[in-house]
Amino acid sequence: MLKFNKHRRTLEQEEYHYELQDVAEPNLFRATFPYTDIPKIPFNNRVVPMNPPEEIWMTDTTFRDGQQALPPFTVEQIVDLFVLMHRLGGPQGMIRQTEFFLYSDKDKKAVRACMEKGLRYPEITAWIRAMKSDFHIVKEMGLKETGILTSCSDYHIYLKLKKTRREALDMYLDIVRAALEEGIVPRCHFEDITRADFYGFVIPFARALMKLSKEAKIPIKIRACDTLGFGVAYPGAALPRNVDGIMYGLTTLADVPSAWIEWHGHNDFYRGLTNATFAWLYGCGAINGTLLGIGERTGNTPIEALCIEYTALRGTRHGMDLSVITEIARYFEDVIGYKIPPMQPFVGAHFNVTRAGIHADGLLKDQEIYNVFDTQTILNRAPDVAITDRSGLAGIAFWLNTQLLKEKKIEKGHPGIARIKDWIDEQFSAGRVNVVSDEEMLDLVKKYIPEYYPNHK
Numbered sequence: 248m249l250k251f252n253k254h255r256r257t258l259e260q261e262e263y264h265y266e267l268q269d270v271a272e273p274n275l276f277r278a279t280f281p282y283t284d285i286p287k288i289p290f291n292n293r294v295v296p297m298n299p300p301e302e303i304w305m306t307d308t309t310f311r312d313g314q315q316a317l318p319p320f321t322v323e324q325i326v327d328l329f330v331l332m333h334r335l336g337g338p339q340g341m342i343r344q345t346e347f348f349l350y351s352d353k354d355k356k357a358v359r360a361c362m363e364k365g366l367r368y369p370e371i372t373a374w375i376r377a378m379k380s381d382f383h384i385v386k387e388m389g390l391k392e393t394g395i396l397t398s399c400s401d402y403h404i405y406l407k408l409k410k411t412r413r414e415a416l417d418m419y420l421d422i423v424r425a426a427l428e429e430g431i432v433p434r435c436h437f438e439d440i441t442r443a444d445f446y447g448f449v450i451p452f453a454r455a456l457m458k459l460s461k462e463a464k465i466p467i468k469i470r471a472c473d474t475l476g477f478g479v480a481y482p483g484a485a486l487p488r489n490v491d492g493i494m495y496g497l498t499t500l501a502d503v504p505s506a507w508i509e510w511h512g513h514n515d516f517y518r519g520l521t522n523a524t525f526a527w528l529y530g531c532g533a534i535n536g537t538l539l540g541i542g543e544r545t546g547n548t549p550i551e552a553l554c555i556e557y558t559a560l561r562g563t564r565h566g567m568d569l570s571v572i573t574e575i576a577r578y579f580e581d582v583i584g585y586k587i588p589p590m591q592p593f594v595g596a597h598f599n600v601t602r603a604g605i606h607a608d609g610l611l612k613d614q615e616i617y618n619v620f621d622t623q624t625i626l627n628r629a630p631d632v633a634i635t636d637r638s639g640l641a642g643i644a645f646w647l648n649t650q651l652l653k654e655k656k657i658e659k660g661h662p663g664i665a666r667i668k669d670w671i672d673e674q675f676s677a678g679r680v681n682v683v684s685d686e687e688m689l690d691l692v693k694k695y696i697p698e699y700y701p702n703h704k
Contacts, residue, residue, distance in 0.1 A: 268447030273401030313537035337566030340368030453501035476515030480525035663696030
């Protein structure tokens with residue numbers, strides 16, 4: 248059979264329709280996941296076409312997956328972060344949805360408080376277990392969509408749920424039907440998809456969901472969950488680990504619209520953002536993440552990184568206010584008390600701070616030489632230097648010009664700069680290991696360059 252692909256405008260051979268393979272023993276892909284060794288990355292050299300959707304966006308799980316990794320947020324903190332997320336995503340809703348637990352009174356209070364803000368974006372959705380009894384909570388809260396945990400690897404089906412694939416599939420479809428009967432959009436979380444039998448379970452399950460969706464005339468979304476961060480985006484890598492192949496299979500073999508697919512990745516192998524980007528490029532509409540990448544173990548894909556990546560991919564911010572990224576980071580540290588790793592991109596204290604004198608010299612001459620972009624304009628964060636024995640004359644001058652001086656500027660050849668450098672060198676020669684504080688720098692300026700001291704008349 249041949250069918251016309253409207254997106255690529257070519258005739259293509261219709262793929263084989265995959266049926267559920269209800270195997271007697273679980274397929275744990277032991278050659279790939281030996282457990283007693285590092286997981287392997289096999290290749291089959293099957294390369295699928297890049298197929299980015301017309302529209303891509305982000306969804307959030309800060310208040311569900313993210314909050315599981317931190318002391319619980321207060322209701323006030325949740326509302327504040329919700330508003331900051333709205334401002335970051337902008338009026339076009341680039342951060343389109345955010346999901347909540349609904350099980351405790353505090354969960355429900357937080358949802359109601361956020362709903363009272365009257366913001367269109369991010370839309371509030373729920374997360375529930377694959378249990379019919381949970382649907383009454385979703386309906387009671389007046390939410391239109393909920394995530395449903397539908398684990399799809401044999402690790403979960405056989406070892407955790409103690410079911411066969413057929414039993415798991417029937418249970419999941421029964422829960423989805425219950426959601427559809429209530430008029431609720433189900434979002435099926437394909438947990439552990441990167442260790443699942445893609446052709447023997449994932450595709451048959453996805454096709455069954457699309458059939459139910461067509462019958463009910465209600466969208467059924469699929470969140471592809473890279474639960475342990477096993478996904479890879481290398482061209483020609485084999486399933487089930489290949490992100491490109493997962494997106495191609497869902498959109499082409501199961502006919503799931505890109506707008507109904509989310510990618511939810513973890514960062515266990517440092518691939519969180521890369522996998523998310525490739526999911527977008529190969530057919531995924533939405534990427535699910537958290538503010539600052541908080542989440543279980545190594546965390547989720549950072550929302551702020553996705554905002555930057557979207558801008559780089561599409562050439563527009565599409566209404567996003569990227570300066571809010573800095574406000575969010577400060578809120579986490581100053582209000583919530585969360586210590587952001589200083590080297591974390593875009594939000595860490597040392598993100599655009601240099602200690603090397605040669606880099607500081609470049610910044611002193613032109614910030615563009617060693618700054619990734621205009622961080623002052625875009626993120627409301629000026630580049631900075633940390634003063635150590637490696638900062639050199641240029642680093643000291645740059646600190647003065649950016650931290651202290653407004654109108655007049657000082658050159659690194661000023662004799663007072665050399666005296667300050669001598670003091671710093673003596674300190675570190677004597678065994679000092681910590682950076683020179685701003686207060687110490689002010690004292691040094693007062694002593695060696697008094698004409699530049701703030702209170703100088």
